[in-house]
Amino acid sequence: VGSNLVRALLKASHRVRVLVRPSSDARGLLNLPVERCEGDVLDLDSLNAAARGRTLIFHAAAVFSYWGMRAEDQRNLAERGTRNVLEAARNARASRVVVTSSSVVLGSTSGSQVLDEENAVDEPEPSAYTRSKIGQEAAALRTPVFSPRELDVLKHLNQGLQDKMIARRLGVTEHAVRFHLKNIYAKTRARGRLEAVVRARELGLFEGVTYQSR
Numbered sequence: 001v002g003s004n005l006v007r008a009l010l011k012a013s014h015r016v017r018v019l020v021r022p023s024s025d026a027r028g029l030l031n032l033p034v035e036r037c038e039g040d041v042l043d044l045d046s047l048n049a050a051a052r053g054r055t056l057i058f059h060a061a062a063v064f065s066y067w068g069m070r071a072e073d074q075r076n077l078a079e080r081g082t083r084n085v086l087e088a089a090r091n092a093r094a095s096r097v098v099v100t101s102s103s104v105v106l107g108s109t110s111g112s113q114v115l116d117e118e119n120a121v122d123e124p125e126p127s128a129y130t131r132s133k134i135g136q137e138a139a140a141l142r143t144p145v146f147s148p149r150e151l152d153v154l155k156h157l158n159q160g161l162q163d164k165m166i167a168r169r170l171g172v173t174e175h176a177v178r179f180h181l182k183n184i185y186a187k188t189r190a191r192g193r194l195e196a197v198v199r200a201r202e203l204g205l206f207e208g209v210t211y212q213s214r
Helices: 002-011 044-051 071-091 128-142 148-158 163-170 174-188 193-202
Strands: 017-020 035-038 056-059 096-099
Touching: 017 044, 035 044, 044 071, 056 071, 071 096, 071 128, 096 128, 148 163, 148 174, 148 193, 163 174, 174 193
Parallel strands: 017 035, 056 096
Antiparallel strands: none
């Protein structure tokens, strides 16, 4: 997945930085014009270094295996690795993170059927790999990543400001503020302003804040 993703990004004229473990087989990246960083998704320091200055981060690190790996190690890689990637993205103030999941989290059918987010695994004893991918998705949904502008809106929301004043402070339109609020509500799973602020406080987003305004 990773090398094909890199090629697609290069084809779309993106500058690409890749995180590669020292022991990884990186032949798929041979002769590609990318910046390489050595590290591991279980090593937050290496992730912070790789994410620094990046605005868009793709997380595709995983072990696709139904045997040969301890269930606990597979779960740790999927869940803690994902939490680390999202923390590094937040530290870098990245605007978006794309986490590579798997169709196994939607369950399986004996016939031809389209599955979506309304479907779920209903196997009595899912494999360790399936459990790890379910845990990965849960970890990702519990750790939302906000764009720099969304963080600015949230911080002014924390001051109790209404849309018009936030727009004036940030030098944007009220429509833009409402657009960012919609994204904030989705990421915090909030039904309104107060709930979004409470969730943001729980995530520690207001620690040592500085407010951007124009």
